[in-house]
Amino acid sequence: LGFGIEPVNAHVRYTWKKGSGWDRGQIIPEPNINLHINSGVLHYGLAVFEGLKAFEGVDGSHNICNPYANAKRMKDGARRLMMPEVPEELFVSAVKDAVAVNRTCIPSYSSGGALYIRPLLFASGVMLPLKITDEFSLVVSVTPVGDYFSSSTNGVTAGVVDLDRCAPRGTGHVKAAGNYASDMYGLEMARKMGCDTSLYLDAKENAYIEEFSVANFVGVKDGCYVTPKTDSVLPSITNNMLMDLAKDAGMKVEHRAIHFENEIEQFTEIAGSGTAVVLSPVREIKKGSRVYQFGSLKLLDALKKRLVRIQRGEAIDTFGWMEKVPYGVAERARKAIEKPIPTRMPPTLLPPKKKMFENSKKLQNSMSFREKSKIFENSKIFENSKKFQNSRKARVSCL
Ligand SMILES: Cc1ncc(COP(=O)(O)O)c(C=O)c1O
CATH class of the missing domain: 3.20.10.10 (D-amino Acid Aminotransferase, subunit A, domain 2)
Structure with missing residues (x-):
């Protein structure tokens, strides 16, 4: 296992809106996001991220290393870049959800790998003048990893x-x-x-x-x-x-x-x-x-070995760094993604394929943005995503 993006079950997403603050979050069973082409992150790089790992312990439990430290660092970054802070509890709960829903992707204890967790806070709202926008997103994605420098074991x-x-x-x-x-x-x-x-x-x-x-x-x-x-x-x-x-x-x-x-x-x-x-x-x-x-490393290697043993549950964590991912969370999280949201328009709303192709230019020119939005709102996608959000709300409230 190297260090790259692998397919996983889902990611976690929270949205902050001016006036209402952070929402209750969603588990999204696909890796894509729909962004406005003028969102602040794309043009002005308004984004801070984190990197942390979850491990399978020697006893089969799953534990995240020091997530509160990452939560604090993301807060520092948000302040420096004038983005809304992610409360530490929200950050840690989002990270736990992301691990729980992808528990099946955590490399086994014997593989020596880990689940790399990547929380990202960014300006998803529209920005033209360099002025604080009204929408920000926190996404937490994961990927199973092995060594970063896999070809350089001697240093x-x-x-x-x-x-x-x-x-x-x-x-x-x-x-x-x-x-x-x-x-x-x-x-x-x-x-x-x-x-x-x-x-x-x-x-x-x-x-x-x-x-x-x-x-x-x-x-x-x-x-x-x-x-x-x-x-x-x-x-x-x-x-x-x-x-x-x-x-x-x-x-x-x-x-x-x-x-x-x-x-x-x-x-x-x-x-x-x-x-x-x-x-x-x-x-x-x-x-x-x-x-x-x-x-080669001698004194540093001893320190590294102790850290790795703490992370893998082989040594006592006297510092309180490791955060357990309880099993109940996984079951509920998995249920929330059992019914995937259709990512395409249901076929009933679409004209036959050939006709759609012939008429696509005509259609685009004749429809106003409002009309297009109406079609989307009336579609099953919208209904399903609302249903999905509600099931997520129920899930979050019982965590
Ligand atoms: C520039 C830079 N310095 C240091 C680190 C190490 O930080 P940490 O130990 O929190 O992963 C990272 C890793 O993410 C980094 O990108």
């Missing part, structure tokens, strides 16, 4: 790129979708250097280590756990958990600025930390014509 290589990821007072500290758009070119530069991933230095002085493409920089120097402290990197939840584990193991933790040229050669271990990569060893960093090499 990855990183290239220091001549680009800035995020400005000091920009959006680097939140998971804004646009940060990743700007990293695409950096990743390509790294690949041209023969590297697996990009490493960024700070935008102001181009001297201090910021982070890898999708992971925080973590290193061991003189036996200490060292990781950069800057306002423009994403506060990695994995890194925070590893810092807690390091302290718990009696290791000194230094969360501080790291000068690349002055310090890089003194690191004995380097890794990238993140939900997707967990703690991936970095065996080589290239900067211009210089190549720096690092040993």
Whole structure:
């Protein structure tokens, strides 16, 4: 199992509307969404997302790793991008529903895989002037995953790129979708250097280590756990958990600025930390014509192993990170999608196929938007989706 999008049962969707706030949510048994072509997310990139994982434990239970931390980070992102905050309880319940309804897609304990969960908050409302719109959506999708860097088990290589990821007072500290758009070119530069991933230095002085493409920089120097402290990197939840584990193991933790040229050669271990990569060893960093090499993970590997054991229910979770997905939720969630909503117009409303083709131009020109909307409203789709929403309401209220 690699790291890609696989077909699953359903996703969870909540809508926020000006005046009424967040609705009661829906479970939607298909991966598509109907968006206005002028929605804010498409033109202005108004979106923040999260990434977290659910695991099958050694006892067969299903558990989500640290969802409240992701909920908090999404709130920070929403505030920075002027989007409505998703209350933490709503976020966690949406994530649990998404896992429950896709319980059959969670990789087995023995496979070593996980269910990757991707909550996304975005401006689904229409925007032309750069002004807050009246509709936002939260969608939570999932996909079963294995290793992120499947071809680099001995460690990855990183290239220091001549680009800035995020400005000091920009959006680097939140998971804004646009940060990743700007990293695409950096990743390509790294690949041209023969590297697996990009490493960024700070935008102001181009001297201090910021982070890898999708992971925080973590290193061991003189036996200490060292990781950069800057306002423009994403506060990695994995890194925070590893810092807690390091302290718990009696290791000194230094969360501080790291000068690349002055310090890089003194690191004995380097890794990238993140939900997707967990703690991936970095065996080589290239900067211009210089190549720096690092040993395999030892102290960091012990921390990684303890984290993975907690996630898989093999070690006691003394930190309270793991959130169980109870079974009742799954049964009710599955019932809610048993009757799929038809995604096409019922055939009775359509003229015969050939005629429809011949008349399509005529029809489009002669019908007003209002008339078209009326047909849609009168159709079974509308009735069914209302029925579906009501069943979801009943379901949510009994969770
Ligand atoms: C830029 C960036 N930094 C760090 C991380 C790691 O964060 P986390 O451990 O919360 O997944 C990610 C991962 O999603 C990321 O995209």
